Amino acid sequence: MRRSAILGTGFCVPDRIVTNDDLAGLMDTSDQWIRERTGIEQRHWVREGETSVDLALPAAQRALEAAGLTAKDIDAIVFATSSPDHFCPGNGVYLQRALGAGQLPALDIRTQCSGFVYGLSVADAWIRSGQFERILVVGQEIQSTGMDVSTDGRHVAVIFADGAGAAVLGPVDPSEGRGLLSFDLHSDGDHAEKLWVDAPGSMYHPRISVGQLEAGRQWLQMDGREVFRHAVTRMPESATAALTKAGYTWNDVSLLIPHQANLRISEAVQKSLKLRDDQVYNNIMRYGNTTSATIPIAMDECVRSGRLKRGDLLVLTAFGSGFMWGSAVIRW
Numbered sequence: 001m002r003r004s005a006i007l008g009t010g011f012c013v014p015d016r017i018v019t020n021d022d023l024a025g026l027m028d029t030s031d032q033w034i035r036e037r038t039g040i041e042q043r044h045w046v047r048e049g050e051t052s053v054d055l056a057l058p059a060a061q062r063a064l065e066a067a068g069l070t071a072k073d074i075d076a077i078v079f080a081t082s083s084p085d086h087f088c089p090g091n092g093v094y095l096q097r098a099l100g101a102g103q104l105p106a107l108d109i110r111t112q113c114s115g116f117v118y119g120l121s122v123a124d125a126w127i128r129s130g131q132f133e134r135i136l137v138v139g140q141e142i143q144s145t146g147m148d149v150s151t152d153g154r155h156v157a158v159i160f161a162d163g164a165g166a167a168v169l170g171p172v173d174p175s176e177g178r179g180l181l182s183f184d185l186h187s188d189g190d191h192a193e194k195l196w197v198d199a200p201g202s203m204y205h206p207r208i209s210v211g212q213l214e215a216g217r218q219w220l221q222m223d224g225r226e227v228f229r230h231a232v233t234r235m236p237e238s239a240t241a242a243l244t245k246a247g248y249t250w251n252d253v254s255l256l257i258p259h260q261a262n263l264r265i266s267e268a269v270q271k272s273l274k275l276r277d278d279q280v281y282n283n284i285m286r287y288g289n290t291t292s293a294t295i296p297i298a299m300d301e302c303v304r305s306g307r308l309k310r311g312d313l314l315v316l317t318a319f320g321s322g323f324m325w326g327s328a329v330i331r332w
């Protein structure tokens with residue numbers, strides 16, 4: 001039975017940097033509050049008119065280049081986003097069109113912060129089964145256009161940000177040692193409304209009303225404390241389950257990349273797993289929380305800086321809206 005492996009990674013963030021002081025000019029917040037409660041120092045937000053393709057295409061091209069491939073070598077796209085350009089169609093087809101790689105299948109998945117981990121598991125299964133050879137997995141978000149940037153929305157607006165990360169997956173022989181080894185995936189819809197966007201939605205006719213707009217139902221809503229409480233339990237639990245499934249313990253792990261939700265969440269995860277600083281990578285300080293893009297952005301930084309090397313045992317773990325969460329274990 002063959003395995004899949006990550007052959008190349010890439011990322012792209014908008015060139016517009018938004019500092020904590022910039023946010024303090026929009027709402028009642030401060031650089032000190034944001035740093036102390038979230039670890040975030042700055043984030044990138046799109047300019048008006050920028051689309052998913054503006055972020056996902058450069059990320060995908062960098063991943064292809066790193067893999068020594070071109071768009072013509074790709075057989076399928078798995079596109080994870082919780083903030084699509086349009087209700088329909090999904091973002092995958094816009095990337096397919098921009099890549100100019102022919103009429104590839106393009107699958108959008110809507111599993112929010114866990115989107116990239118879920119996307120890897122789909123691509124891995126497709127490759128293992130022999131259905132496709134090389135798959136582009138993308139996590140991309142434009143959150144900044146969906147947040148209330150007044151003081152009412154400050155607990156959300158200071159966290160979330162825009163960006164894209166991509167990975168190219170292809171088949172490898174298990175004798176090579178490397179590849180995606182195991183997954184652990186979950187959801188719990190009892191908490192669906194703790195981190196959500198109510199409208200527009202097809203349960204409403206029309207899908208959004210003036211009343212809903214006036215009530216701010218189009219903005220991302222979050223019960224921050226509840227999300228925090230579940231995240232710090234679920235991520236260590238799931239990452240350990242995936243590791244056990246792969247036959248390893250935390251002593252074997254070179255690097256954990258946790259979803260970059262809040263630096264305090266990553267620190268709590270590290271503490272509960274008793275990991276050393278060199279075993280955990282965080283970059284939320286520079287990018288904020290880019291939802292499905294945090295893990296591939298961090299992964300690409302680790303590869304390019306030499307923090308992640310051939311033979312390393314890598315663990316990815318994510319938690320977010322749904323609630324949905326999951327982990328992956330990868331021999332790099």
Ligand code: UT7
Binds near residue numbers: 155
């Ligand atoms: O991507 C995965 C999903 N998301 C997450 O994992 C996020 C999880 N949650 C969090 O990161 C944290 O809950 C937040 C950073 C969102 C909030 O931090 P917190 O320590 O849980 O603060 P809180 O919501 O309990 O609010 C504490 C105080 C409140 O004031 P009072 O009621 O104590 O007077 C808030 O109104 O801080 C206030 N506050 C702020 N003050 C300044 C909330 N947001 C801000 C802000 N600036 N941006």
